[in-house]
Amino acid sequence: MEANDPVLKRLALDLPKPALGDNRSHEKRLKDAIKQKVNEKDIKIPLDVLRALPECLLQSNYNIKALCIFNGQGWRLSNCLKNGEKERAFGLAIDLGSTSVVFYLVDFFSSKTVSTLSLENPQRAHGEDILERILFARKKEGLLILQREIIELINSAIKRLSEEQGINPYDIYYISVAGNTTMCHFLLALDPSHICKEPYIPTANSFDLLEPGSLDIDINPHGLVYCFPNVGSYFGGDLISGILASQMAEKEEISLLVDVGTNAEVVLGNKDWLVACAGAAGPALEGGILSCGMRAQDGAIERVKIDPENLTITYKTINDKPPRGLCGSGIIDLLAAMFEAGLVEPTGKLVRDRMPQRIKEIDGEPAFILVPEKDSASGRPIYISQSDIKNLIRSKGAMYTILNVVIQSVGIEFSDIDAFYVAGAFGNYIDPERAITIGMLPDIPLERFKPLGNSAGKGAVRLLLEKSSMKKVEEICEKITYLEMNVRGDFMNQLTGALFLPHTDLKRFPSVAKRLNL
């Protein structure tokens, strides 16, 4: 990622001193000096910077540093530092997730992310699901409450990060926010109520650069707040930021980016074209609705292996704490391992007699016990039930189908894809080979899979460090063709075949068929 062109510039200025033959005002003197350094017709000077200017120039013997920030079109002055004054300028990239909000403090002078902070989104109290929050927003003051909660969270993060780094919040001049369409509406207190009903109209697709004061955000008042635009109710700025992070829209080769979550959000394309769609893959992949599913926290089982020969089960938990449940990557591993070991049929049916000691009837249906109660942190067994498996297969099938519909929509094959970026909360942790085994991801060479980590956060950081990103983002939005998955017949037709492990059409998964002798 290039970083030689951040949205903040520090200009060392040595101004000519006033004289009878040069009686330009302080303002004109400064603007002329700035114009010699940046190609900008009309530099604006904030009123209070102008008020302090004569004193600043005199005390510095006309030798000052000007901090200018990019406003999308040109530069504007944010501050003048006296000679000898500490030179600090930071940006804050925010991944505004509905579950967690992640902050990245970026030093504009070193182009380094100096600190990261992840905080829980306090709006969860009004609904884990974003639809519940949209309903809450319709209540009197509801929207303002949601906004205030998120602003307070941002301000508390600014305070914490500033204290930790020994800087002043006023040393932060720029914020970039990547969030989904609804989260951005909450942040700006824009009416979100049309997002979730046909024809799915957000109040805004793109957001003007905002003064921090207009949102009560406590950074330098002459800074700016940038929100990534969205291209629709279901394709938000977090994904646009992800596209920016992947650089896929700058390459000749075709890439595919998938953000794995309750909604599977997919982008396919290259520097010339982009096709996107989002569809419900269901919450099963994240572990949300499974009997023993949990978030990726201490004690969550993130890796599972079952020896196909001797059926020895091994697993690994996050931070090696006693097991408490299964997180997303663990669930995919488990299903793949069970399938490989013949513990589950291609239809998803549990094979009772392969490992009968591990099969128990729970809540009136068979379940496979991964961790017996004696080994579990809670004293309760950790298991996957028959209906958990059905849910999982539905989710992985939906995911694969969405990918396939997108691929077909432009008339290419999975093998034409040069890079396959896996993003999202647990994208980093998915083992592509396991995901291929269950038929969730297409059967392409493993080296083409590239975990992207927190792509929304990475894109937000890139925006701060490369000012040309703003233009790139605009181009991305203009380029994207959005496929409405919900209204496409293809999806339902194709889904049926994907509701098997790995698929009814084994030619689609040659490596799996070969390995498992299917």
Added chain:
Amino acid sequence: MEANDPVLKRLALDLPKPALGDNRSHEKRLKDAIKQKVNEKDIKIPLDVLRALPECLLQSNYNIKALCIFNGQGWRLSNCLKNGEKERAFGLAIDLGSTSVVFYLVDFFSSKTVSTLSLENPQRAHGEDILERILFARKKEGLLILQREIIELINSAIKRLSEEQGINPYDIYYISVAGNTTMCHFLLALDPSHICKEPYIPTANSFDLLEPGSLDIDINPHGLVYCFPNVGSYFGGDLISGILASQMAEKEEISLLVDVGTNAEVVLGNKDWLVACAGAAGPALEGGILSCGMRAQDGAIERVKIDPENLTITYKTINDKPPRGLCGSGIIDLLAAMFEAGLVEPTGKLVRDRMPQRIKEIDGEPAFILVPEKDSASGRPIYISQSDIKNLIRSKGAMYTILNVVIQSVGIEFSDIDAFYVAGAFGNYIDPERAITIGMLPDIPLERFKPLGNSAGKGAVRLLLEKSSMKKVEEICEKITYLEMNVRGDFMNQLTGALFLPHTDLKRFPSVAKRLNL
């Protein structure tokens, strides 16, 4: 004055309704519709207008009026009016004088000035003279006090004008302010202390367009405040506004504009070039320091005639009230009439024996009694003393000399001047023929003199009604060559000859010489 291009535009928009095939956001829908009407790449929508937008569109069946204002480069949205909502949009032009502040409420839709209000500048309590106020500004909180006084005055005028017109202050979207360099510094609380000491550096020559909220001015928060730029400490935005009002910088012919006051401010030029200078003419012309001088208020003598044959004296007072003193135009008339009637010599010496009954010794010097005590409102005589006459001659001589230096600086003659604009507080009331008689104004055909009235106010109104004015003002500022009168030897050399009535060199005043048989 053209008025088809104001800084506020009302756009009637009929937006396509959302549909599954057109799920642009409300924001995008609105911006696209605006872009079809105005050639603007990036229209900004204020956050609270955006917040109200979905409701506004729904209630209006997607039929709205958008009010856009010109921000110097392009248009920005200030408000969206629902179908049927009262359509009102006003601008406020302010002539920010150090003595009086004059307000002009302009209706953007009719292009008419619907109301005018003149209020006394409350800063006078800190000094009648602007230098005293600059000293006061240096005291702790002094500058903020001066600012607050002027802002409160503006807000009270807004309130009065709004109530009078039955409108809401939020219906006012634009303010243009023409004031001298120091007054503009007070308004914006910019350090004025370098204005009055060598090398005379203002804090700012030009002022960015300001949000009303940044100055606590109570108009529509999405409006703008424009301050005319200055070209130096002694050539302020009031004069730039005057140049705009005169249209002299748009003509082929050469014009001369003079603002008559304590400082004589002069601009000479045409559409290709402008030369300006300001010099102290002294306060005598305004009546300020004369024994019986007064402001142009009820009872001020504004016209004086003396029959050269029978020496009958006639005069006229403002609003025909009993005489209380002499205002500027009355003083010029009086001196001219006395000179014509042989009551004063070309040197300025009073002729005692021409009308001995009117000559009295007052405060140890001779004085000419214009109004005997029995006819005066105060019961005290109204007179002009020998030293008053000396002061007057020094002032008129300085005025003429400044004009002459400017003319000579570009190598032309007074006869080359096509239009001679007389502006300023009492410019309207000066009788050019009387001013020529005493040698204050050059001896050119009377029809070339054009009173400009309140040129600063007129320019500020023009700025609101013709958005291209902003560019014109910039061009005026770039074009002006400023002559430092204080440092020119010419001035002192030429002044001597001008300290006579009308001048030592009678060839310069042929019409006066002929009429008076000199």
